Amino acid sequence: TVSRATLHNEDEIKRLGLQIGDTVVVGRAGDVIPDVRTVLKDLRTGKEKPFHMPKKCPVCGFVVGRAEGEVAYRCVNKNCPAQKREGLYHFVSRKAFDIDGLGPKIIDALLDQGLIQDAADLFELQEGDLVPLERFGEKSAKNLIDAIRERKQITLSRFLYALGILHVGEENAHILSREIARKNRIMNHELRIMDIEKIMKAYSREDLQTIPDIGPKVAESIFLWFHDKRNIIFLEKLDKVGIGRWVLMCRSRFQKRQIMW
DNA sequence: GCACACACGGCTACTACCGA
DNA sequence: TCGGTAGTAGCCGTGTGTGC
Numbered sequence: 001t002v003s004r005a006t007l008h009n010e011d012e013i014k015r016l017g018l019q020i021g022d023t024v025v026v027g028r029a030g031d032v033i034p035d036v037r038t039v040l041k042d043l044r045t046g047k048e049k050p051f052h053m054p055k056k057c058p059v060c061g062f063v064v065g066r067a068e069g070e071v072a073y074r075c076v077n078k079n080c081p082a083q084k085r086e087g088l089y090h091f092v093s094r095k096a097f098d099i100d101g102l103g104p105k106i107i108d109a110l111l112d113q114g115l116i117q118d119a120a121d122l123f124e125l126q127e128g129d130l131v132p133l134e135r136f137g138e139k140s141a142k143n144l145i146d147a148i149r150e151r152k153q154i155t156l157s158r159f160l161y162a163l164g165i166l167h168v169g170e171e172n173a174h175i176l177s178r179e180i181a182r183k184n185r186i187m188n189h190e191l192r193i194m195d196i197e198k199i200m201k202a203y204s205r206e207d208l209q210t211i212p213d214i215g216p217k218v219a220e221s222i223f224l225w226f227h228d229k230r231n232i233i234f235l236e237k238l239d240k241v242g243i244g245r246w247v248l249m250c251r252s253r254f255q256k257r258q259i260m261w
Numbered sequence: 262g263c264a265c266a267c268a269c270g271g272c273t274a275c276t277a278c279c280g281a
Numbered sequence: 282t283c284g285g286t287a288g289t290a291g292c293c294g295t296g297t298g299t300g301c
Contacts, residue, residue: 169289
């Protein structure tokens with residue numbers, strides 16, 4: 001049973017001629033993905049209203065904008081609480097830090113209770129901080145703290161993916177991690193987050209585009225991320241709580257070594 | 262022990278990006 | 282310009298832990 005179908009694409013809404021209050025035909029695209037197929041204009045009552053994309057972010061009130069050539073509208077406020085929240089969901093997600101037992105609801109509770117401000121704060125939580133939360137017993141608290149501690153050391157590509165850089169998903173994160181490893185040729189030397197910052201800051205937009213599979217859009221996105229002061233402060237905070245510390249190793253003919261990306 | 266809440270995993274389509 | 286592919290998003294069934 002499909003209970004809801006969402007449509008975020010303004011162009012698609014215009015193409016369908018969809019208005020608020022319309023009756024629509026919903027299909028199943030594939031197995032479960034709900035798909036708005038057509039609008040039943042014959043069933044209109046006259047009470048329908050045209051849809052307009054909000055001009056302001058419903059959470060922080062800042063202007064929302066649409067980049068040229070893109071479908072998505074984004075809030076321009078880099079400190080938007082909703083973006084921060086979504087960034088945290090992404091940070092702990094499966095392909096990123098993969099923190100077992102930490103989902104959106106618990107993140108919401110931690111943020112709402114002021115127990116965390118950003119992802120780095122997660123690593124300083126104690127069991128006692130969690131027990132007062134609703135539906136959080138001692139076992140849950142212990143499991144979650146253990147899960148967070150276990151994930152202090154993750155692969156470099158997972159770490160880069162977790163940062164939530166626009167257009168940098170699992171694959172591009174892997175490409176970047178290989179590039180960082182290539183730049184940092186000193187084997188068995190501990191690589192810290194701040195080393196990564198230095199390496200990435202040294203790249204110009206053009207340099208980034210020379211990396212295979214990295215085009216202008218992705219390069220621009222990576223460049224801007226590593227030149228944003230807020231992101232650098234976040235990296236410093238992650239470094240302080242002990243995230244990272246990668247040792248780049250290679251597989252040589254004589255020694256069987258593990259590759260840490 | 263049961264009902265409930267939440268997280269996870271798997272699936273698929275659409276959109277955007279990249280390289281040839 | 283086009284084909285291949287990565288990134289993103291939402292749904293549902295299932296498993297786990299909590300509170301009563």
